Amino acid sequence: MIPPLHIAGLPIDPPLLAAPMVGYSNFAFRSLVRRLGGAGLLLTEMLSARGLHAMAARGSDDPDRLWGVAGEPRPLGIQIWDNDPGTLAAVAARLVERFAPSLIDLNFGCPARDVAEKAQSGAYLLRRPDRVGELVARVAAACRGVPVTAKIRLGPSAHFITATDVAQAVEEAGGAAVTVHGRTTDQMFRGRADWEQIARIRPHLRRIPLIGNGDVKTAADVAGAFARYGVDGVMIGRAALGRPWLFREAAAALRGEPIPPEPTLPEQRTLLLEHYRLLVEQHGERYAAVQFRRQACRYAQGRPGARSFRAQISRVGTQRELAAVVDRHFAPQEGA
Numbered sequence: 001m002i003p004p005l006h007i008a009g010l011p012i013d014p015p016l017l018a019a020p021m022v023g024y025s026n027f028a029f030r031s032l033v034r035r036l037g038g039a040g041l042l043l044t045e046m047l048s049a050r051g052l053h054a055m056a057a058r059g060s061d062d063p064d065r066l067w068g069v070a071g072e073p074r075p076l077g078i079q080i081w082d083n084d085p086g087t088l089a090a091v092a093a094r095l096v097e098r099f100a101p102s103l104i105d106l107n108f109g110c111p112a113r114d115v116a117e118k119a120q121s122g123a124y125l126l127r128r129p130d131r132v133g134e135l136v137a138r139v140a141a142a143c144r145g146v147p148v149t150a151k152i153r154l155g156p157s158a159h160f161i162t163a164t165d166v167a168q169a170v171e172e173a174g175g176a177a178v179t180v181h182g183r184t185t186d187q188m189f190r191g192r193a194d195w196e197q198i199a200r201i202r203p204h205l206r207r208i209p210l211i212g213n214g215d216v217k218t219a220a221d222v223a224g225a226f227a228r229y230g231v232d233g234v235m236i237g238r239a240a241l242g243r244p245w246l247f248r249e250a251a252a253a254l255r256g257e258p259i260p261p262e263p264t265l266p267e268q269r270t271l272l273l274e275h276y277r278l279l280v281e282q283h284g285e286r287y288a289a290v291q292f293r294r295q296a297c298r299y300a301q302g303r304p305g306a307r308s309f310r311a312q313i314s315r316v317g318t319q320r321e322l323a324a325v326v327d328r329h330f331a332p333q334e335g336a
């Protein structure tokens with residue numbers, strides 16, 4: 001039995017986190033994950049603090065990535081990125097006031113050129129543990145009791161592993177948890193996440209939990225991560241795309257219970273249509289169809305007919321056309 005995770009006073013039970021993922025971990029996806037159960041904490045897609053700051057100054061509406069956040073159940077964390085302490089602190093304080101999230105997560109792991117190289121933020125900051133500490137301290141002070149966490153990678157490269165220093169800087173600055181994606185910045189998404197390196201950080205943290213992340217694909221992988229690497233929590237990203245029920249499978253494994261069966265094809269069909277309905281609620285029919293394609297293809301991945309599903313779903317424009325394609329591929333008799 002794995003104990004629940006506590007982030008400052010916040011219980012994360014089960015200790016499984018749904019990863020922030022731009023383009024995917026939106027309101028619709030989070031709603032399905034929450035309904036299926038098993039994820040103890042969900043996170044928004046990352047938001048540029050500078051962008052939010054500029055929008056607030058212009059009096060613009062909240063960006064799309066904050067859609068649904070106000071009324072959504074908790075626990076829910078909002079993730080932001082920047083490298084300027086004043087901007088991050090001001091934006092975090094405003095988010096706390098307006099949305100009352102369960103926590104604010106700071107992104108120090110994004111390797112994308114626009115974030116890391118151009119804006120010298122995200123994973124760029126892994127070479128500057130002191131700067132990470134300064135950012136965490138300023139944001140923590142601005143958030144008045146709302147926990148501030150950090151998501152990092154192992155370091156800039158295999159020859160420059162800084163995760164322990166960065167994690168310690170987060171702890172010393174008053175951060176409440178650190179999540180480590182077991183890749184280096186220069187790996188982007190290549191190679192494999194190195195969980196041995198994640199485990200090496202654990203003895204250097206005195207107060208805050210360590211959450212491991214990277215390449216976890218099954219409930220057995222999750223159980224193995226806790227057993228072998230001594231992490232306090234596990235974050236799952238890509239493997240839950242198209243399989244939002246993975247969290248409840250993993251939660252059962254952590255309780256030592258049999259893993260519940262995958263949803264049947266008709267249940268998956270219902271989930272897909274619900275996923276689409278939630279996207280329509282947010283985006284309207286036209287843009288929802290665009291958004292849905294990439295998510296829907298994940299559900300079909302590895303199933304017979306995935307390729308024709310992809311081709312057909314990429315041509316649909318309305319809810320009716322979409323339902324017809326989903327019906328054809330997720331018809332009950334197909335799996336019988």
Ligand SMILES: Cc1cc2nc3c(=O)[nH]c(=O)nc-3n(C[C@H](O)[C@H](O)[C@H](O)COP(=O)(O)O)c2cc1C
Nearest residue numbers: 019020021022045046151181214215216236237238
């Ligand atoms: C499409 C995509 C978008 C992502 N967006 C974010 C993000 O907004 N913030 C973040 O911290 N990490 C982001 N990540 C990284 C994931 O949170 C996670 O660390 C990574 O995918 C490794 O975990 P996994 O192997 O379980 O997917 C993203 C990853 C993908 C594939």
